[in-house]
């Protein structure tokens with residue numbers, strides 16, 4: 269068991285999959301000579317050369333499209349967006365091509381491609397550089413969507429994403445690349461579409477993913493002091509969503525709060541709340557509450573940013589409310 | 596282009612030698628596309644086809660010439676105006692017509708309609724309906740050819756209306772930067788829907804965009820399918836043998852509206868007539884009669900055969916079943932990877948180096 273940072277776990281996944289399958293290549297801005305904007309791909313250019321660690325000009329629509337065309341022709345591209353903010357200029361490629369072409373060609377073409385990079389709020393980068401596209405990219409059918417929060421999940425899920433025969437959107441976080449955790453020395457895969465109970469508990473289910481996970485875990489600690497035992501479910505995959513794990517937990521606790529680093533309006537958190545009430549309304553003893561970004565563009569100033577992003581304290585309040593606990 | 600071009604018997608004295616058999620073969624292919632689309636237009640007015648239907652009538656020589664220069668493994672990526680390429684490349688007209696009818700037996704099972712033809716087995720890698728969006732994808736196919744060393748050329752067609760959009764230039768840039776084996780062809784039919792080129796382009800010659808991407812460029816007015824073939828062949832050779840991307844502008848004209856709903860009131864009758872006078876299909880027809888002694892009866896018999904083939908496609912489409920309800924979910928995701936050979940094992944290790952421009956930090 270090694271202790272790795274998330275960036276190192278992602279790098280290990282890329283390295284192992286590139287060694288395993290010569291069709292796998294990494295493409296994006298600064299991934300090669302610069303070793304990656306966040307040093308995820310450090311050392312890979314030296315090991316695999318310029319055909320397989322491809323530095324691109326700043327042209328997201330261009331290289332996302334090249335990745336798509338290469339995947340259709342039998343390669344297995346991993347396309348890195350420096351951050352998903354910049355994927356906006358490639359949305360036609362993502363949504364009209366990547367998410368459509370297998371279905372549109374009636375199965376004649378496959379698109380085994382991964383679009384990965386940081387998503388969600390960074391720290392003090394303001395509104396164009398601190399956005400969460402969880403809902404936006406989970407909305408159209410066609411993608412699988414993964415969001416990781418630990419080194420263990422990062423490695424196991426990225427390896428599965430690279431091997432998946434479908435296009436996968438793989439969300440990381442700028443502020444979490446340095447998060448450390450245990451990663452087994454031996455090879456392992458984590459199946460896409462499996463949630464993980466990060467903390468077992470009996471009173472309230474806290475559903476989260478990605479950057480929401482540390483907030484949810486901290487809120488669970490705070491609630492423990494109030495005598496409330498939270499179960500934290502990290503969905504890890506937004507599409508396909510492991511509803512069974514969510515529902516099983518809610519059947520046990522009868523209360524749920526979603527903690528999500530994303531906007532509240534039409535958010536993925538709202539989708540989860542909807543699915544719970546559609547399927548197991550009778551199990552609920554309280555409405556499903558959410559702790560998300562405030563419904564506002566991200567400001568730069570540190571105090572304002574802190575107010576906008578989810579906080580463990582506010583998550584605690586939501587948890588206590590669904591538990592009808594006096595605050 | 597002036598009306599005086601039409602002064603000789605069939606307008607444009609042939610510069611490229613040809614045999615009667617060859618001319619007959621290519622003429623027939625062009626006629627097949629035209630008759631297919633005429634019947635499709637009729638089916639549209641009868642309500643048997645819906646959605647958008649963009650006809651290729653007037654531009655057939657381009658698709659037919661392309662097929663002539665393709666080698667096995669080569670790819671064509673084009674726009675929503677895609678019936679001509681499908682038929683020229685060898686797609687079954689029955690499956691094409693059934694797709695227009697939204698039937699189970701269609702080229703893509705009724706999922707795509709007119710604008711989204713895909714027929715991998717003949718090298719048709721897609722009809723793409725977002726203007727310019729397919730240009731980077733085509734560069735990606737060519738990137739894969741370079742990566743795998745498969746020797747294939749990707750031919751990417753676009754209307755002149757695709758020149759303003761960013762995706763086109765990003766695809767061009769990467770093809771030029773990495774010297775990818777791709778031939779980009781602008782089918783300049785002079786209108787993007789109702790907008791003439793002059794209203795969107797500061798220049799008339801669109802190939803001026805090529806050199807900034809290190810493309811070899813070429814330009815031709817489409818009158819003679821053999822000329823188109825020669826120019827395409829030259830570009831294809833450069834792409835195949837030297838991995839040299841090329842940009843070819845083919846000046847042409849569509850005789851119908853942009854789509855079936857467009858009466859094309861933005862152009863004059865005179866202009867349309869002027870272009871019709873040098874319609875490659877009619878020119879080659881006259882050439883067959885005047886230069887090769889093919890009789891009118893023989894041409895009529897040929898036409899009857901072609902019409903019968905396309906009418907059979909209409910009958911087939913008409914009689915075909917609708918897709919089964921559950922088919923709408925089919926192929927949303929890959930259900931069985933073993934059904935896709937490209938997803939199987941791969942044991943090659945001879946991945947070549949990518950041509951990148953060298954940079955010496957010491958200057």
Ligand SMILES: Cc1ncc(C[n+]2csc(CCOP(=O)(O)OP(=O)(O)O)c2C)c(N)n1
Nearest residue numbers: 676724725726754755756757784786787788
């Ligand atoms: C990005 C985008 N914008 C608008 C449209 C709508 N549209 C479809 S075809 C067309 C005109 C394109 O003209 P051109 O590229 O010259 O091709 P042609 O139809 O003449 O073959 C437009 C505006 C579209 N499909 N995609």
Ligand SMILES: [Mg+2]
Nearest residue numbers: 754784786787
């Ligand atoms: Mg046009």
